[in-house]
Structures are given as structure tokens and as C-alpha cells.
Amino acid sequence: MINSEENIIQKPKTPRSPQIKLHEQSLSRTMIFIVFGSLILITGYTLTHLDTAGVHVDEAFKGLAITLNQMFLQPNAGSDGVPLLLQALASTVMLSILTTIIGAVFGFLFAVLASKNLTNAYLGAGIRVAMAIVRAIPTIIWALIFSIVCGLGTTAAVLGLSFHSIAYLTKAYSESIEGIDKSTIESLKVTGAKFWVVVFQAIWPTIVASLVSWTFIRLEINFANAIAVGAAAGAGGIGYQLFVASGMSFDFHETGFIVYLVILVTFALEFIAVKIRQIYLNR
Amino acid sequence: MMQSPKKYLAHKGWHQTAVIALIGGIYVFGSWALNFNSVDGFIAVPKAFAWLGIYFRPTAHSMEYLPKIWQKLIQTVLLAISSTVVAAIVSIFVALLGSKVTGINSFVQTIVRGVASFFRNIPLVAWSMILLFSFKQSDFTGFLALLLMSIGYLIRAFMEIIEDEASETMLALKATGASYFQVIFQAVLPQILPSILSWILYMIENNVRDATLVGILTGTGIGFIFDIYYKSFRFDAAGMTVLAIIIVVIALETISNQIRRVIL
Numbered sequence: 001m002i003n004s005e006e007n008i009i010q011k012p013k014t015p016r017s018p019q020i021k022l023h024e025q026s027l028s029r030t031m032i033f034i035v036f037g038s039l040i041l042i043t044g045y046t047l048t049h050l051d052t053a054g055v056h057v058d059e060a061f062k063g064l065a066i067t068l069n070q071m072f073l074q075p076n077a078g079s080d081g082v083p084l085l086l087q088a089l090a091s092t093v094m095l096s097i098l099t100t101i102i103g104a105v106f107g108f109l110f111a112v113l114a115s116k117n118l119t120n121a122y123l124g125a126g127i128r129v130a131m132a133i134v135r136a137i138p139t140i141i142w143a144l145i146f147s148i149v150c151g152l153g154t155t156a157a158v159l160g161l162s163f164h165s166i167a168y169l170t171k172a173y174s175e176s177i178e179g180i181d182k183s184t185i186e187s188l189k190v191t192g193a194k195f196w197v198v199v200f201q202a203i204w205p206t207i208v209a210s211l212v213s214w215t216f217i218r219l220e221i222n223f224a225n226a227i228a229v230g231a232a233a234g235a236g237g238i239g240y241q242l243f244v245a246s247g248m249s250f251d252f253h254e255t256g257f258i259v260y261l262v263i264l265v266t267f268a269l270e271f272i273a274v275k276i277r278q279i280y281l282n283r
Numbered sequence: 284m285m286q287s288p289k290k291y292l293a294h295k296g297w298h299q300t301a302v303i304a305l306i307g308g309i310y311v312f313g314s315w316a317l318n319f320n321s322v323d324g325f326i327a328v329p330k331a332f333a334w335l336g337i338y339f340r341p342t343a344h345s346m347e348y349l350p351k352i353w354q355k356l357i358q359t360v361l362l363a364i365s366s367t368v369v370a371a372i373v374s375i376f377v378a379l380l381g382s383k384v385t386g387i388n389s390f391v392q393t394i395v396r397g398v399a400s401f402f403r404n405i406p407l408v409a410w411s412m413i414l415l416f417s418f419k420q421s422d423f424t425g426f427l428a429l430l431l432m433s434i435g436y437l438i439r440a441f442m443e444i445i446e447d448e449a450s451e452t453m454l455a456l457k458a459t460g461a462s463y464f465q466v467i468f469q470a471v472l473p474q475i476l477p478s479i480l481s482w483i484l485y486m487i488e489n490n491v492r493d494a495t496l497v498g499i500l501t502g503t504g505i506g507f508i509f510d511i512y513y514k515s516f517r518f519d520a521a522g523m524t525v526l527a528i529i530i531v532v533i534a535l536e537t538i539s540n541q542i543r544r545v546i547l
Contacts, residue, residue, distance in 0.1 A: 031545045032476055039368050039483070046365035053421030063417040071413065091317060098313040101306060136532035137525060138495040140506075144513060145339070149331040154319045159327060224406060231408040232499045239408060246412035247500070259409050266404040 071256030078245060078254030085241060089261050092230060092237035096222040099158055103165025103222070104215050110166065111173035112199050117185060118177065127170070134167035139225045143233040157235035161225055165218055172214040176207045209280040216273035223269060227262065238262065339522035348520040352508060352527050358422070359504035360531060363490035366426050370433035371483050375472075377434075378441035384450045385471060395438065402435030407493060411500040425503040429490050437486060444478045445471065477546040484539035491532055 077085055113119050114127040143160025150156045180203060188202045230239025238258060245254040314321060379385045381395025410428040418424040449471045456466040498506020505528060512521040
């Protein structure tokens with residue numbers, strides 16, 4: 001018995017283990033390798049050819065340390081005083097909110113007209129190309145262009161910031177719209193619903209959470225841009241105060257104070273954004 | 284939570300009206316506070332474009348500026364790329380230390396998050412100006428300003444990538460008994476590489492645009508040359524500069540999108 005059983009049990013064949021490739025060759029991997037390689041080569045070339053204008057880098061870093069120390073460890077409101085700075089900060093915040101509202105309204109209209117699943121191909125492509133061009137021009141240049149026509153001031157700043165916001169939000173919103181399931185739109189169209197009914201009864205409720213997220217991301221960007229426009233285009237607000245303190249009167253204590261104010265506002269904006277996003281996601 | 288349809292619709296209508304009224308109210312108040320007239324603003328847009336069409340249009344005469352513009356633009360793109368790459372190298376190590384998945388402990392994680400958020404939220408204007416004070420008007424100033432800004436953004440982006448994509452890998456490989464460094468270099472990094480590259484490409488595009496602002500403030504690159512033409516009323520040359528920026532930014536965007544299509 002025992003013998004026959006031994007015959008039944010077969011010795012396991014040693015399997016021929018195939019060579020396991022740890023890293024699979026693919027187009028994607030080659031591409032990553034090439035892109036990283038060229039980026040690093042470009043960086044190496046640029047860094048070795050960088051013009052430092054004869055500045056002694058070690059001394060400059062020491063100077064920078066002193067400046068940073070003055071800024072962050074000894075901030076004060078300087079000659080402008082707290083009320084003026086707070087007023088400037090408020091106007092910058094207002095500017096960024098205003099331009100985000102303009103950007104959101106026009107951005108949504110253009111996004112609806114530009115989305116591939118809603119409109120005819122030519123209109124959509126036209127809007128997308130126009131928006132890509134508007135987006136390619138930096139906000140600061142838009143503000144400078146408008147300040148020639150409208151004069152330096154709020155109108156130029158509002159228009160300059162709005163233009164870039166509209167283009168940015170058009171792209172962001174239309175990507176959200178294009179992510180909508182086709183059947184949602186089709187089923188409403190079948191009932192004979194008009195275009196704008198489809199937009200506001202089917203599309204709007206579906207993507208409202210993502211619209212809110214994008215709008216608040218843009219609000220944070222617009223706040224940063226409003227500071228930049230205030231500084232480089234002289235459009236006023238906290239950006240201009242920052243520019244004067246750090247580039248004209250060299251009062252780094254005041255610069256530090258302004259930077260702290262700005263950081264506080266960005267934290268507050270981020271906090272509000274998280275809260276409002278939660279409300280819309282939970283509904 | 285079941286509601287009668289009528290009640291639901293009434294509630295929804297009320298809610299929408301309230302939100303629209305609130306936003307409209309903010310708009311009106313903001314316009315008043317900033318002294319912005321919407322009608323004037325709206326009229327200014329076609330006027331601005333008409334003006335652009337006449338004065339900003341590059342002419343045959345402005346072709347002679349092209350070599351100089353091109354040289355500065357290339358320089359700006361190189362600066363944007365190199366600052367992003369250096370920032371990425373620094374950020375990936377910091378992000379590995381600070382993410383919830385691969386991080387050392389919660390103390391380090393909190394510090395990393397705080398530092399990244401601090402760097403990100405200091406205005407680019409402030410960086411440019413304080414660096415200009417120490418490093419004078421040189422490309423190195425522009426490089427440092429972009430570098431410091433990018434580090435703040437990339438640390439946060441990389442930490443989110445690691446937390447989203449690598450947490451399961453990390454657990455799976457830890458269970459096999461692989462050491463920390465084996466897991467990081469053999470699994471986590473290769474896995475997140477495509478997303479990281481995608482972010483680097485995005486940051487390069489962004490830095491080319493931001494370099495214009497830094498350039499206007501610190502007197503370097505394409506921003507400086509635009510500022511010179513703009514302030515000396517050579518608008519055709521300024522228009523040429525803007526045209527060159529548009530072409531380069533759109534080209535970069537197209538190349539990045541093609542690369543993304545292959546790697547993601």
C-alpha cells in the first residue's frame with residue numbers, strides 16, 4: 001500500500017522561474033527619464049552661467065539674514081501706522097473678492113459656451129483659444145495695459161485682475177462641466193428642456209461643489225495678484241505699501257509687519273474656503 | 284432625510300436667492316468701497332482693445348527689438364526651469380519627511396507644514412524686494428525669489444501626492460519587511476514620479492508668468508525689458524514683448540500637455 005502511494009505522489013516539478021523585470025520598459029518610463037534628464041541638464045547649464053552681478057554671495061546672505069531678522073523678529077507698523085495699513089489691507093481684500101466675483105460670473109458663462117459636451121465645436125474651440133491667449137499674458141501686464149487706457153487706479157487694477165480670472169475660471173469650470181456624465185444632459189434634453197434650463201437644472205447642481213472649490217482657489221490667487229498689481233502697477237492697497245516700505249524707504253520692520261498681515265489674511269481665506277467647501281460637499 | 288418635494292424646492296429657492304443676494308451685495312459694497320464704476324469699467328474694455336490694436340501692434344520697425352527680447356525671454360525660461368528643478372529637489376526630501384505616510388513623527392510633520400505654508404504665503408513682492416536689497420539687480424535675485432516661492436508650493440503639492448498615491452504601497456512593502464529606505468527608493472518614489480513631473484511642469488509654466496512680475500520689480504529678464512519699453516512709451520516694442528511671452532507660454536503649455544498625456 002505504502003509503496004503504491006509513494007508512486008502516486010509525484011515529485012513537484014521545479015518550475016522554470018521566469019526573469020521578473022523589476023522595472024517594466026514602457027513609453028511612459030522612457031519619457032519621464034528623458035524629461036527629467038533634460039530638465040536637470042538645463043538647470044546645470046543655467047546655474048553655472050548665472051549672472052550674479054559681482055555680488056559676493058556669502059556677504060549677501062549675511063545681509064539677507066539681518067534683513068530677515070528685522071522683518072520677522074522685530075516687526076512694527078513703521079511711519080504709516082496701523083490704521084492706514086489695515087485700510088490698505090481691506091481694500092486689497094475687497095479688490096480680490098470683487099475680481100473673483102466678476103471672474104466667476106463671466107467664467108461660468110464662457111465655460112458653458114466652451115464645454116465640448118454642450119456647444120458646437122467651432123464656438124467652443126474659439127473661446128478656448130481666446131482664453132488660452134488671455135491666460136498666457138501675466139496679470140501684471142494686463143493691469144499695466146489697462147492703466148494706459150483708464151489711468152493708474154482701481155479701474156485698471158479691477159480689469160487687469162478680472163481678465164486673468166475669467167480666463168482661468170473658464171478653463172477650470174469647463175473641465176468640471178466636461179467631466180459630467182453624458183446621460184445627465186441627454187436625459188434632460190430628451191424632455192425638451194431648453195439650453196439654459198439644462199445648464200441651471202442639471203449642470204449647475206452637479207458641479208456646484210467643484211465650482212466653489214475652484215472659485216476659492218482663484219480668490220487666494222487673486223489676493224496674491226492684487227498685492228503684486230498694487231506694488232508693480234502702483235494700483236494702491238497693501239501691495240503698494242509693501243513696495244514703498246521694502247523698496248523705497250527700506251523700513252524692513254514695517255515690511256515684516258505687512259508680511260504678517262498678509263499671511264494672516266491668507267490663513268483666514270484658506271479657513272473660510274475649507275468651511276464653505278464642507279457645506280457644499282455635505283449637502 | 285426625506286422632505287416633501289414642495290418643501291425641498293421652496294427651501295432650495297430661498298437658499299439660492301439668499302446666496303445670490305449676498306454675492307450681489309458684496310459686489311455693490313466692494314465697488315463702492317473701491318470707487319469702481321462697473322459701467323465705466325465695461326466701456327473701458329473695448330476702448331482698451333481698440334487702443335491695443337493701434338499702438339501695441341508690432342510694426343516692421345519693432346522687428347529690430349526682437350533679438351534682444353528673444354534673448355531675455357530665453358533667459359527667463361531658463362531661470363524658471365532651474366528654480367523649479369532646484370525647488371523640486373529640495374521639496375521632495377522635505378515632503379518625504381513631512382507627509383503623514385512617510386514622515387518621521389507628528390512634530391516634524393507639523394513643522395514642515397508650517398514652514399511650507401509660511402513660504403507659500405509670503406508675497407512674491409516681499410521676496411523680490413528683500414532679495415533685491417541684498418543681492419542687487421542680478422539674475423541670481425530673480426532665481427532666489429522664484430526658488431523660495433516654488434519651494435512653498437511644491438512641498439505642499441508633493442506631500443499631498445505622497446499621501447494620496449503611496450499610502451497603500453507603503454503599508455504593503457512594510458509588511459514584507461523592507462526597510463524604510465528600500466520602501467522609499469524602490470516603491471514610493473517610482474510610483475509618484477509621474478505626478479511629481481506633472482507638478483514640476485505646471486510650476487515651470489507658472490514661474491515663467493511670475494518671472495515677469497519678479498523681473499519688473501528686480502530689473503531682470505523679460506519683465507525688465509517690458510518695463511523699459513512700457514515706461515519709455517515704445518509701445519510697439521512692448522507689444523512685441525507681450526506677443527513673444529504669449530507664444531512661449533502657450534508653447535510650454537502644449538509641450539507639458541503632450542508630456543502629461545504620455546506619462547499619466
